[in-house]
Amino acid sequence: MARKRERLEVIRDILNSIRNNREIKPTRLLYSSNLSPQMFKDYVDELIKKNFVVLETTPKGKKFFRLKKKGNDFLEEYKIIENFVENFGL
């Protein structure tokens, strides 16, 4: 059985999906995140609140997620964070 992903790993996966696609529709992001709709909503709401991602709407009313600078910074520093957490047993 696959182990449960850590919170940081889930965030990394969501942000990576957005970065790899540049822009991504909410439904596609939900599928790629492998989360339940409620869990997905919780994570995305938090990422929006913390300015990691933004949910934009086109003039035609289509919605998509885009990565913000803070989200990009997180991905750049993910290795440092992961290394720190594991080395200190946190």
Add this chain to the structure above:
Amino acid sequence: MQDYSWIIQNKELLKLIYSVIIILICFVIVLKTNRLFKLSLHQGIRYFRNAFFFYGIAFFLRYIVGSKLIFNSISSTQNYFIIGILFEFFLIMAGFFLLYSLIWRKIEGVGKKEDSSLINSKILLFYIMSFIISYLDFLWKAYFFMFLSQILIFVLASVISYLNYKNLGNKRLFLKFYFIAMLLSLTAWILNALLSLYFNWNQGVLINIYLINILIFGLFLYGVVKFTKRK
């Protein structure tokens, strides 16, 4: 013997130097881990940061505010007692935070997170326990309960950090140093207790405890600087 009298003559100055070193180390650790926390929102980093924040406050209160060298005018017996209680409170809280940073996963789970790491139901329990311990020591006019609580905390922290080292030590270099730091902390607290109970705060031994503490905080500083460095 000459060295010993030099220590006694300059004990306030030595305490001041010692506290400045510890406070500066805490300041750097809080600053660096706060940046990581802001980016990751990781609860373990958050509690680890809080531990050093509280250590910094405790040392600032005890050795800077309470120093006879700097604030001679306010260092009356009454003020000294208040500072002593506050010092104990923050020091015990710091110990709780450090221990909690190692076990928070088991209690909170990996998916959930508290909005505040300073005011929430679990931390409230630590505040209450710290207050009770400080108050009991105040009533007894001793440090007995603080020593007991810290020895228990660092016994637990030593066991947990040893298990972490045993499980992942070959992949994660700093887990060994973390375990060593916990053992040194436990040693320092046991020496502190013995010094208070049996050796009437012998200044020569006290200096050795200060050196052990600087080594512990130095180890943490080394780890934090090494593992927060941007490539």
